[in-house]
Amino acid sequence: MKLIIQDIVKNFKEVSVLQGATEEFESGIIHGLIGRNGAGKTTLFNIIYHELQADSGQVLIDEDGVVKPLERKDVGMLFSEPLLPDFVTGYEFIKFFSEAQQKEVAIDLMFDEFELSEQDRHRLMKDYSHGMKNKVMLMMLFIQQPKVILLDEPLTSLDIVVASQMKQWLRKLKREHILLLSTHVLDLARDLCDRIVFLHHGVLRELDPAKLHQPDFENSLIEALSDV
Numbered sequence: 001m002k003l004i005i006q007d008i009v010k011n012f013k014e015v016s017v018l019q020g021a022t023e024e025f026e027s028g029i030i031h032g033l034i035g036r037n038g039a040g041k042t043t044l045f046n047i048i049y050h051e052l053q054a055d056s057g058q059v060l061i062d063e064d065g066v067v068k069p070l071e072r073k074d075v076g077m078l079f080s081e082p083l084l085p086d087f088v089t090g091y092e093f094i095k096f097f098s099e100a101q102q103k104e105v106a107i108d109l110m111f112d113e114f115e116l117s118e119q120d121r122h123r124l125m126k127d128y129s130h131g132m133k134n135k136v137m138l139m140m141l142f143i144q145q146p147k148v149i150l151l152d153e154p155l156t157s158l159d160i161v162v163a164s165q166m167k168q169w170l171r172k173l174k175r176e177h178i179l180l181l182s183t184h185v186l187d188l189a190r191d192l193c194d195r196i197v198f199l200h201h202g203v204l205r206e207l208d209p210a211k212l213h214q215p216d217f218e219n220s221l222i223e224a225l226s227d228v
Helices: 041-048 090-100 107-113 130-144 160-176 186-192 217-224
Strands: 002-012 015-026 030-034 056-063 066-069 075-078 148-152 178-182 195-200 203-206
Touching: 002 041, 002 178, 015 041, 015 056, 015 178, 015 195, 015 203, 030 160, 030 186, 041 148, 041 178, 075 130, 090 107, 090 130, 107 130, 130 160, 160 178, 160 186, 186 217, 195 217
Parallel strands: 030 178, 030 195, 075 148, 148 178
Antiparallel strands: 002 015, 002 056, 056 066, 195 203
16 A cells, blocks of 8 residues: 655745655555655645645555545544543543444553553543543544554653653554654654655655664755755
8 A cells, every 4th residue: 555645736825835745655664754844744744634735736545556536534643732622531532433433442441552541541631641642642543544644743742651652553553554754853763764755845755765774864864954
């Protein structure tokens, strides 16, 4: 299965953000998306997520050689700031979400797997920590099982234990999904990603795979993103 980004152009008045961005992303690996502030990473994610319309170009999915436009229902997104309702409990929300998705879920077993205690799962989510909210967002992805998963700085502000757990769950998700991870943290990109694509001057390019685990990884990225 492949996500195909084909000649995506997006302008905001006089500012050209994406200038024919083209790339393919396969399932089974985690693709890191890296770029400087304002490079257009969030814009690209919002286009894939159907929150924003490109001026031109296509977002396609290839399943067993059958290529078709990517549909909104086939995309899930984990935001850097979790978007969850405050005045329901985690348990109530996951129960509602699973019913809305028409999926049968062993909810208590899922909360056990994500290490949210009996007390926490029945607390209002307004009292959840950032890490607890991220766990609920991940549960949604495991229930929804979208073909494409977008991860926008998903480990920001998490403590070391929760961040380690999140990495394990993301590695599980990559097996049968297409995962794109946007991050500014180079150590995270090196640790978690199998491949790095950078967005610079509105176009997408792949970093030489041999550079990912080389000592000069950071220098290679800085050079790729430099205007010099």
